[in-house]
Amino acid sequence: xxxxxxxxxxxxxxxxxxxxxxxxxxxxxxxxxxxxxxxxxxxxxxxxxxxxxxxxxxxxxxxxxxxxxxxxxxxxxxxxxxxxxxxxxxxxxxxxxxxxxxxxxxxxxxxxxxxxxxxxxxxxxxxxxxxxxxxxxxxxxxxxxxxxxxxxxxxxxxxxxxxxxxxxxxxxxxxxxxxxxxxxxxxxxxxxxxxxxxxxxxxxxxxxxx
Amino acid sequence: xxxxxxxxxxxxxxxxxxxxxxxxxxxxxxxxxxxxxxxxxxxxxxxxxxxxxxxxxxxxxxxxxxxxxxxxxxxxxxxxxxxxxxxxxxxxxxxxxxxxxxxxxxxxxxxxxxxxxxxxxxxxxxxxxxxxxxxxxxxxxxxxxxxxxxxxxxxxxxxxxxxxxxxxxxxxxxxxxxxxxxxxxxxxxxxxxxxxxxxxxxxxxxxxxx
DNA sequence: AGCCGCATAGGGGAATCCCCTTATAGTTTG
DNA sequence: CAAACTATAAGGGGATTCCCCTATGCGGCT
Numbered sequence: 001x002x003x004x005x006x007x008x009x010x011x012x013x014x015x016x017x018x019x020x021x022x023x024x025x026x027x028x029x030x031x032x033x034x035x036x037x038x039x040x041x042x043x044x045x046x047x048x049x050x051x052x053x054x055x056x057x058x059x060x061x062x063x064x065x066x067x068x069x070x071x072x073x074x075x076x077x078x079x080x081x082x083x084x085x086x087x088x089x090x091x092x093x094x095x096x097x098x099x100x101x102x103x104x105x106x107x108x109x110x111x112x113x114x115x116x117x118x119x120x121x122x123x124x125x126x127x128x129x130x131x132x133x134x135x136x137x138x139x140x141x142x143x144x145x146x147x148x149x150x151x152x153x154x155x156x157x158x159x160x161x162x163x164x165x166x167x168x169x170x171x172x173x174x175x176x177x178x179x180x181x182x183x184x185x186x187x188x189x190x191x192x193x194x195x196x197x198x199x200x201x202x203x204x205x206x207x208x209x210x
Numbered sequence: 211x212x213x214x215x216x217x218x219x220x221x222x223x224x225x226x227x228x229x230x231x232x233x234x235x236x237x238x239x240x241x242x243x244x245x246x247x248x249x250x251x252x253x254x255x256x257x258x259x260x261x262x263x264x265x266x267x268x269x270x271x272x273x274x275x276x277x278x279x280x281x282x283x284x285x286x287x288x289x290x291x292x293x294x295x296x297x298x299x300x301x302x303x304x305x306x307x308x309x310x311x312x313x314x315x316x317x318x319x320x321x322x323x324x325x326x327x328x329x330x331x332x333x334x335x336x337x338x339x340x341x342x343x344x345x346x347x348x349x350x351x352x353x354x355x356x357x358x359x360x361x362x363x364x365x366x367x368x369x370x371x372x373x374x375x376x377x378x379x380x381x382x383x384x385x386x387x388x389x390x391x392x393x394x395x396x397x398x399x400x401x402x403x404x405x406x407x408x409x410x411x412x413x414x415x416x417x418x419x420x
Numbered sequence: 421a422g423c424c425g426c427a428t429a430g431g432g433g434a435a436t437c438c439c440c441t442t443a444t445a446g447t448t449t450g
Numbered sequence: 451c452a453a454a455c456t457a458t459a460a461g462g463g464g465a466t467t468c469c470c471c472t473a474t475g476c477g478g479c480t
Contacts, residue, residue, distance in 0.1 A: 106223060
């Protein structure tokens with residue numbers, strides 16, 4: 001029985017390329033998602049062994065999606081794909097229950113190994129980020145976490161992507177007033193008072209691409 | 211005789227995914243490059259029919275590399291890959307002699323078509339950017355690296371810094387309504403309709419720090 | 421001379437943002 | 451268990467954004 005995979009990346013072309021790679025290795029890609037919410041939804045449906053998640057995705061980024069997955073689909077193990085190796089989110093990723101962390105500027109065999117290793121219940125980290133992991137753990141005590149809750153971060157990401165509060169609400173399946181509440185509270189927490197600064201904050205935090 | 215291709219993208223994983231896709235379609239990938247200089251060098255060596263170039267690459271970005279190619283390897287036709295639907299990129303790309311322009315959030319068949327069409331000597335543009343191309347050709351005489359006027363850029367910067375239109379107006383010593391006019395016109399020019407996207411644009415253009 | 425882009429300025433209106441308040445229910449933590 | 455935090459929802463209201471529209475004066479180009 002082949003290893004079953006859900007594949008999430010917002011670039012269709014990249015996604016199909018990865019799919020082609022994985023299928024060549026006899027993995028079974030049971031579903032593709034172009035955003036975090038889809039990735040979670042499809043994982044709930046298909047119960048794959050592995051979810052390969054790009055970090056920068058609309059609606060839910062890969063880390064938040066991984067956190068969701070560890071709640072709703074404990075069987076599914078998340079492997080994150082990322083472009084940047086100076087990623088300060090490695091810590092959060094590990095905290096979110098991610099089992100593998102693969103850099104996009106590694107060779108394909110790296111992802112293959114990651115999938116095999118993770119599906120055996122082990123961890124996998126791309127070469128070159130071990131240092132970053134150590135860094136992350138070292139500064140664990142004085143880590144500059146942003147004080148936001150998961151929900152607030154979701155709302156923030158959608159706002160920064162250019163969605164209105166109303167759009168964000170319907171995308172998250174909550175009331176407009178609830179979304180407004182989240183938005184207001186996160187702005188209070190961050191001591192930010194306009195959308196513009198909010199967006200710059202989100203860009204700094206790599207919640208969205210500039 | 212298969213169509214011979216040089217493939218350039220700084221993310222190895224993405225590159226190998228694309229290669230897998232292309233080889234499935236019986237194209238022959240004769241070389242891979244992880245930056246623009248390599249792409250040019252390898253094209254000089256292998257004289258491929260097509261060079262598939264990611265736009266964002268180290269040393270030489272895809273557009274500059276395409277310009278080099280049109281000088282040194284006239285036979286090789288450049289196809290650009292990009293994430294963003296940025297109008298001014300398209301303009302620069304066409305000026306650089308690019309024959310195809312494919313968005314990463316298009317399906318793989320789009321790239322396949324692009325390669326086939328371009329190798330036949332035609333142009334190929336991903337659906338959804340034709341409008342931008344028309345725009346680009348319409349204003350062919352002046353080169354809008356950034357299509358904004360000085361005043362519009364000033365307003366944009368202040369907006370992106372978190373100032374309200376009113377604040378921007380008083381900082382520039384003009385009427386609120388004038389500032390609003392500038393703001394509206396620059397948003398029209400950029401085809402942007404919310405503050406958030408405006409801020410991300412300003413960050414990309416390095417008008418403000420994220 | 422006439423057209424065009426640019427900066428200036430304003431009217432008006434619908435939608436959205438920003439911020440205040442209150443309230444309930446569930447979870448986590450001390 | 452109580453306290454704290456979180457997610458949910460809602461009412462209200464002033465400020466701002468977003469997008470129409472018109473209009474004037476200035477400089478440059480053909």
